[in-house]
Amino acid sequence: MTCSNALRGGISLFSSYLKEMLDFAFPKCCCICGRLADADDRFSKYEDFSEALSGKPSGLHVCGKCLSSLAPYESDKRWLLCLSDPYDGDPCPGLPLYLPLAYEGMVKRAMPMIKFGKKPCLARLFGCLLGTFMASDSVHADLIVPVPLSPKRMKERGFNQAAEIAKPASAILGIPYADDVLYRNRNTNRQTELKGNLARIANVTGAFGVSEEWDLTGMTVIVVDDVVTTGFTLHEAAAALYEAGAEKVLCAAFAGSRQIKLDEPF
Numbered sequence: 001m002t003c004s005n006a007l008r009g010g011i012s013l014f015s016s017y018l019k020e021m022l023d024f025a026f027p028k029c030c031c032i033c034g035r036l037a038d039a040d041d042r043f044s045k046y047e048d049f050s051e052a053l054s055g056k057p058s059g060l061h062v063c064g065k066c067l068s069s070l071a072p073y074e075s076d077k078r079w080l081l082c083l084s085d086p087y088d089g090d091p092c093p094g095l096p097l098y099l100p101l102a103y104e105g106m107v108k109r110a111m112p113m114i115k116f117g118k119k120p121c122l123a124r125l126f127g128c129l130l131g132t133f134m135a136s137d138s139v140h141a142d143l144i145v146p147v148p149l150s151p152k153r154m155k156e157r158g159f160n161q162a163a164e165i166a167k168p169a170s171a172i173l174g175i176p177y178a179d180d181v182l183y184r185n186r187n188t189n190r191q192t193e194l195k196g197n198l199a200r201i202a203n204v205t206g207a208f209g210v211s212e213e214w215d216l217t218g219m220t221v222i223v224v225d226d227v228v229t230t231g232f233t234l235h236e237a238a239a240a241l242y243e244a245g246a247e248k249v250l251c252a253a254f255a256g257s258r259q260i261k262l263d264e265p266f
C-alpha cells in the first residue's frame with residue numbers, strides 16, 4: 001500500500017467513525033412523523049439518487065414505519081383514464097394517467113409539508129419513487145415537463161413541487177426534462193380549495209399555454225403533477241401540449257385516488 005493510499009484509507013475510516021459518533025450524539029428524526037430514525041431507517045436507495053443528482057446527500061431521514069405506509073397500486077392498475085367522463089368537445093378524451101401510489105399514509109402527511117413547509121427535498125424523494133415505478137413499467141417518452149405554477153404561487157413557495165418530482169423521474173428514466181415548455185396564462189385558485197367539479201373545471205380551463213420556443217410536433221410528452229384529485233389540471237395541461245403539436249401526451253402524478261376513474265385506457 002502506498003503512503004497516499006494509506007492516508008486516504010485512514011481518512012475514510014475516520015470519516016465513518018465520525019459519522020457514527022455524530023449519529024449517536026445527534027440522533028436523526030424522521031422528516032415525516034418526527035420519530036427518532038436511526039441510520040438503518042434512511043431510505044438508502046434515495047440517498048444514492050440524491051447524491052447522483054445533486055452531488056450531495058439529501059440529509060433526509062424517513063423511518064421504517066412511514067416508508068411501510070406507502071401504498072403502491074399493483075402494476076396493472078397504475079394506468080387509468082385522466083378523466084373517466086370526458087365532456088362534449090373534449091380535445092383529448094381517453095387521456096392516459098400514470099398513478100403509482102394511493103394518497104394515504106406517509107404521502108398524505110408529506111404533501112402539505114412539501115406545499116406549505118417548503119421541503120423540496122421531500123418532493124425529490126417522491127420524484128425518485130415515481131421514476132422508479134415508471135422505469136419498472138417501461139414507460140417511454142421524448143420529453144418530461146412539469147405542470148407549471150403561476151408566477152405568483154412560485155414567488156410564494158419558492159419552488160414548483162411538480163418540477164421537483166419531475167426532475168429526478170426524468171433522470172431515472174433517461175428522458176429529457178424541460179420546465180420552459182408549459183406556462184400558466186393566468187393565476188388560478190388551488191383546486192383543493194374549490195368545491196364541485198364545475199368550479200374546478202372553470203378554474204383551470206385554458207389556463208396553460210406552450211412556449212413558442214418549443215415545437216412538439218411528433219413528440220410523446222409526459223406531463224407531471226404532484227397529486228391528482230379530479231384530473232382537470234393535468235387534462236388542461238395536456239390539451240395545451242396537443243395544441244402545440246404533441247403526438248401523444250401521457251399524464252403522471254405521484255399519488256391520488258383511483259375512485260374518480262372508472263375506465264382503463266389499456
Ligand SMILES: [Zn+2]
Nearest residue numbers: 030033063066
Ligand atoms: Zn416516520
